Amino acid sequence: MRSAAGPGAWRRPLWMLAGLAAATALVVLWFLVKSTEVPSTSVQFQRVTDFVGMEDSPAISPDGKTVAFVARAGSRLHIWIRLLAGGVPFQLTRDDADREQPRWTPDSNSLIYYTPSVTLGEEGAIWEIPALGGSPRRIASAVGGGDVSHDGRRIALFAIEGGQPSLAVVARDGSREALVKQLPAGASYELPRWSPDDRWIAFQSTRAMVYETTLYVIRAGGGEAQEVARANLLRGFSWLADNSGLVYSSSFGSTVAYPPVFNLRTVTRDGEGDRQLTSGDLSYVSPDVHKSGKLLASRVKSQSNVWRFPVQGSAVVNTRDAFQITRQTGQAQTPSVSPDGREFVYLSDSGGHGNLWVAQADGSGVRQLTFEKDPGAFVGVPVWSPAGNQIAFIQTRSGKTEQWLIQSDGNGLRQLVTNAVWAYWSGDGRWLYYGASRQGNYCIDKVPANGGQPVAVRCDSAFSPTVASDGSVLYFASPVQRDGWPWDWEVRSASPESGPFRVLARIAGSRIPVEALNIQTILSPDGKSLAIPLTDRGTSNLWAIPAAGGPMRQLTDFGEQAVIIARRVSWSPDGKYIYAAVAETDADVVLFEDLLK
Numbered sequence: 001m002r003s004a005a006g007p008g009a010w011r012r013p014l015w016m017l018a019g020l021a022a023a024t025a026l027v028v029l030w031f032l033v034k035s036t037e038v039p040s041t042s043v044q045f046q047r048v049t050d051f052v053g054m055e056d057s058p059a060i061s062p063d064g065k066t067v068a069f070v071a072r073a074g075s076r077l078h079i080w081i082r083l084l085a086g087g088v089p090f091q092l093t094r095d096d097a098d099r100e101q102p103r104w105t106p107d108s109n110s111l112i113y114y115t116p117s118v119t120l121g122e123e124g125a126i127w128e129i130p131a132l133g134g135s136p137r138r139i140a141s142a143v144g145g146g147d148v149s150h151d152g153r154r155i156a157l158f159a160i161e162g163g164q165p166s167l168a169v170v171a172r173d174g175s176r177e178a179l180v181k182q183l184p185a186g187a188s189y190e191l192p193r194w195s196p197d198d199r200w201i202a203f204q205s206t207r208a209m210v211y212e213t214t215l216y217v218i219r220a221g222g223g224e225a226q227e228v229a230r231a232n233l234l235r236g237f238s239w240l241a242d243n244s245g246l247v248y249s250s251s252f253g254s255t256v257a258y259p260p261v262f263n264l265r266t267v268t269r270d271g272e273g274d275r276q277l278t279s280g281d282l283s284y285v286s287p288d289v290h291k292s293g294k295l296l297a298s299r300v301k302s303q304s305n306v307w308r309f310p311v312q313g314s315a316v317v318n319t320r321d322a323f324q325i326t327r328q329t330g331q332a333q334t335p336s337v338s339p340d341g342r343e344f345v346y347l348s349d350s351g352g353h354g355n356l357w358v359a360q361a362d363g364s365g366v367r368q369l370t371f372e373k374d375p376g377a378f379v380g381v382p383v384w385s386p387a388g389n390q391i392a393f394i395q396t397r398s399g400k401t402e403q404w405l406i407q408s409d410g411n412g413l414r415q416l417v418t419n420a421v422w423a424y425w426s427g428d429g430r431w432l433y434y435g436a437s438r439q440g441n442y443c444i445d446k447v448p449a450n451g452g453q454p455v456a457v458r459c460d461s462a463f464s465p466t467v468a469s470d471g472s473v474l475y476f477a478s479p480v481q482r483d484g485w486p487w488d489w490e491v492r493s494a495s496p497e498s499g500p501f502r503v504l505a506r507i508a509g510s511r512i513p514v515e516a517l518n519i520q521t522i523l524s525p526d527g528k529s530l531a532i533p534l535t536d537r538g539t540s541n542l543w544a545i546p547a548a549g550g551p552m553r554q555l556t557d558f559g560e561q562a563v564i565i566a567r568r569v570s571w572s573p574d575g576k577y578i579y580a581a582v583a584e585t586d587a588d589v590v591l592f593e594d595l596l597k
Contacts, residue, residue, distance in 0.1 A: 044593040048082060048296070049089065051588070053562045054538040055080075057101050057236075058296040058589040059288050061108040066131070067296060068092070068102040068111055069589050072537050072560065079113050081131065084591070092133060098537070101145025101191075104131075106152040114145035120488035120506050121480030126157060128172075139174040143486050144190045148172070149198045156180075156192035156201050156220075165189055165485055167203065169220065180222050185483035186440065188516070194220070195239050196291070200269070202246060204234050208463075208484055208517055209421060209437040211257070211396050215248055217269055228271045232378070232396070233515065235262050236286035240596070241293060245269050247277070247596070249285045249297070255354035255378045256347060258333045258566035259283075259302060259514050259583060264295075266596065277595055281330065284590075295592040302564070303328070304583035306335045306346055306363075309542060311578055315557035322556075325363040325579075335579040336384040336391070337361075337570045338408070344570065344579055345369065345382040345391050345408070354378050356393060358408060369410055381568055384408070386469070387429030390449065394421060403434060405449070417447045417454060422520055425449075427469030435463050444476060458498050464520050468527055471497070475530060475547070477519045480506065487516035491530065491545055504530070505545045505552055513540050513566040520568050521545065525575040531555070533565035533580065540565040542578055562586055 048067055049055045057070045068081045073091055077098040082089040093099040093113070101114045110131050116124040126146045129136040139155060140146075143165075146157035154169050161168070165183040170176065180201065183189060187207045194201055201220050206213045213234040216225040229248055237248035245268040253276075254260035262283040267274040278284050283300040290296075306326045310318050326332040328350060335346040341361060348357045356369040356379060369391070372379050377397040384391050389408040394401055395415075403420040406413045420434040431446045436454075443459035457465070457474065461482050466475035474497035480488040487509035492501040509516030511534040521530035529544040540563055542555040555578065564583040571578055 043595050046591040046593075047299075048084065048589040048591050051089075052586065053560065054298075054300075054585065054587040055589050056298045056587055057286050058298055059102050059104055059111075060084075060290045060294065060296050061104045061131075062106055062291070063108040064290055064292055064294070066108065067589060067591075068104065069298075070100055070102065075537065077537055079111065079129075090133075092129065092131070093136070099127075103145065103147050105148050106150055112139065112146060112148055112155065114142065116508070116510060120508055121486065123160060123486075126155065139172070140170045140177070147191075147193050147201075149194045150196060151198055154198075156194060158189045158192065158203075160481075163481075163483065167192060167201065167218070180220065181218055181225065183225075185485070186437075186442075188485045188487055191236060193237065193239060195243050195269075196241055197243050200243075202228070202237065202239065204237070206233075206515070206517070208442065208487075209419070209435060210399065211401055211421075212399050215246070215267075217246075226270070228269065229265070229267050229274060230399075232257060233260055233262070235283075238287045238289040238295075240266070240289060241291045243269070245273070247287045247289055247295065249283075249287055253375050255372070255375065256331045256333060256349045257354075257378060257380055257514075258304075258347075258518070258581070259564060259585075261302075262300070264297065264595075285587075289596070293593070293596055295595050297590055297592070298587045299590045300585060300587040302331070302583050302585045304331045304333055304564075304581050306332050306344070306579060307582050308361075308572070308577045308579055309556055310576060311542075311544070311555050312576065315541070315554045319556045319558060325361070326359065327363070331583070333566065333581040333583075334381050334568045335570050335581060336382050336568070337572055337579055338384050339386050339388070339573060341573040343408070345384055346581070347380045347382065354380060356382050356391070356406070369406060369408075370413075379404075381423065383423050383425060383568070384570075385425050385429040385449070386427055387425075390429065392416070392423045392425070392432055394423070403432065403447075416449070416451070420445075420447075422464040424465050424467055426467055426471060428471075433457065433465040433467055433474075435465065444474070458494070463517075466521050466523050466530060467497075468523060469525070473497075473527075473547070475504070475521060475523065476501075477521070487512075489516075489519055491521060491532075493547065502549070504547070504549050507532075507534065511535055513564050518567045522569055522571060523547065524571050525573060529553075531569050531571065531578055533567075533569060535564065538562050540582075542569065542580060 055071045079092045123141040127136040142157040146155045167180040214230040215228045218225040231250040231252040233251040235249040249262045251260035264277040284297040288296045309322045331349045333347040337344045359366045382393040422435040424433045433446045444457040444462045444465045445454045447454040464477040473495045489507045491505040494501040544553045569580040
């Protein structure tokens with residue numbers, strides 16, 4: 001074939017050759033760009049609510065016109081609805097009880113919701129109410145909220161059958177019940193959700209003693225539950241409209257835990273193709289997907305810092321006179337004060353990963369203590385020994401939780417014991433007490449701080465140890481139901497530590513901030529009070545349980561502010577103050593379009 005340039009091409013002017021070369025380069029560049037171009041999707045975003053405080057558990061009506069959600073009204077949590085087209089939110093429930101977890105019926109004419117029991121350790125109930133208001137109708141007893149099938153005839157729920165956790169299906173009028181699956185004890189179960197074709201039910205489960213929540217799918221007619229996804233914590237999920245998979249809220253990648261950052265992810269029904277949908281330091285929880293592809297979620301903003309609260313005044317005065325120690329825009333959590341009161345150790349995400357930091361009592365002289373960088377691991381809950389410079393902390397990786405020790409100058413890092421949570425030092429610093437699971441039971445063990453074999457203390461469904469400075473009394477938590485769930489608690493004392501116990505207080509698991517299994521009491525230096533953070537209607541406060549028994553005393557009063565005080569607090573050595581991490585939170589219901597494309 002003859003050359004396209006022809007035999008006399010070399011005689012063409014140089015400017016023409018240069019032009020041809022430039023044009024060729026532009027054409028090649030255009031093809032390269034087009035071949036690597038990624039189609040862009042414009043995600044539309046709408047804020048649906050703008051209350052000050054927490055709006056949670058959003059549910060979009062099947063006709064796509066209305067959103068239901070939970071928000072505080074006075075001293076209770078209630079169900080609210082709002083038209084997506086606009087207008088003022090309407091408070092649907094108004095009686096003197098908490099109303100939670102709304103779900104729509106297929107015709108969009110009514111909703112079901114859950115009311116917790118006022119008696120600890122007992123089931124609550126699921127109710128139905130017209131969407132335009134009216135008298136609610138009780139459907140069935142349950143532990144947690146339920147979901148209405150898409151044929152409108154059945155409700156999936158969790159119940160206790162013969163002392164065993166069970167997933168069940170009841171008729172919409174509550175008249176008949178069919179068991180789907182009896183489930184293992186020692187875990188909590190929540191959020192049953194029908195698939196769009198009503199052939200499957202998905203649910204979440206959190207195991208005791210393990211920082212792990214798992215998303216399962218099971219056939220509505222029974223069978224084995226199949227694991228779909230897991231993380232340290234999950235906070236809600238929804239089926240995709242085509243039955244192929246789910247959208248779920250996960251703490252995966254968050255390296256702090258009290259509270260963590262939650263992002264939305266999607267996964268197929270068989271656990272494949274897991275991918276992240278949102279990112280950043282705002283949390284997205286409780287997703288709900290409409291058949292049109294629109295996605296609702298509760299968007300949570302959170303910022304926590306360490307504060308010092310006086311405890312000798314009234315709750316209002318103690319809150320007014322509190323002193324803010326750290327000033328971060330991220331998360332500072334779970335402080336523990338040194339024996340001389342000059343310093344404290346805490347968990348911080350400064351630098352992008354949760355690590356232990358030490359600061360002086362006024363917040364100055366900050367220094368980093370651990371340097372974990374693995375996004376799949378987190379450290380936390382530091383506990384300063386009352387008799388030296390050792391600090392115990394947990395390290396969790398690949399679903400395994402261990403207790404580690406480090407000196408306050410950063411030296412001496414070493415693993416002490418595995419399968420251990422809720423660490424608490426003996427008064428002389430020679431022993432570290434902790435919670436463990438053994439042969440299906442929940443136990444308290446102790447291990448020498450210088451290393452050695454653990455020693456069993458008690459194994460009668462005992463959690464979360466607290467030890468008197470002289471070792472004369474052991475305080476611990478135990479579930480009201482022996483096999484746990486619902487995780488309502490008794491705070492007990494025993495002297496000697498393995499001897500008979502007496503009950504000091506009973507606490508609903510729903511009052512424990514972030515997660516019911518985070519319960520931990522901290523004994524005052526004089527041995528007279530056990531400090532504990534408790535949450536009511538979205539607001540945490542500090543409380544004191546008399547170590548000798550008697551009514552609890554509220555130590556702080558944040559009013560209706562949406563704050564979380566999570567996991568562990570610390571007394572000053574003189575007993576006049578409590579150090580606590582206060583997370584200021586706010587949540588709005590938001591709507592995404594095209595996020596799932």
